[in-house]
Amino acid sequence: MKKVGRAVTFHLSPAGLSKTEEGLSLWEAVQREFEASAGEVAVILFRNVMSFAAPQAEIHSHRLSSTA
Numbered sequence: 001m002k003k004v005g006r007a008v009t010f011h012l013s014p015a016g017l018s019k020t021e022e023g024l025s026l027w028e029a030v031q032r033e034f035e036a037s038a039g040e041v042a043v044i045l046f047r048n049v050m051s052f053a054a055p056q057a058e059i060h061s062h063r064l065s066s067t068a
Contacts, residue, residue, distance in 0.1 A: 012020060035043050 038046070
């Protein structure tokens with residue numbers, strides 16, 4: 001399958017990197033809380049519905065690191 005699309009690279013200042021790391025940590029905590037409260041089956045169904053709604057979307061999760 002041929003991938004078609006574009007990549008975007010962001011360069012963050014040290015302050016921006018810190019704020020982004022803080023936001024990712026909060027997002028991950030909320031995601032774990034949702035998964036724990038909704039249950040495994042509900043989470044699987046939700047992900048299936050979302051993948052059906054946007055089949056071409058790819059979600060990438062990368063931990064950020066400073067390149068400075």
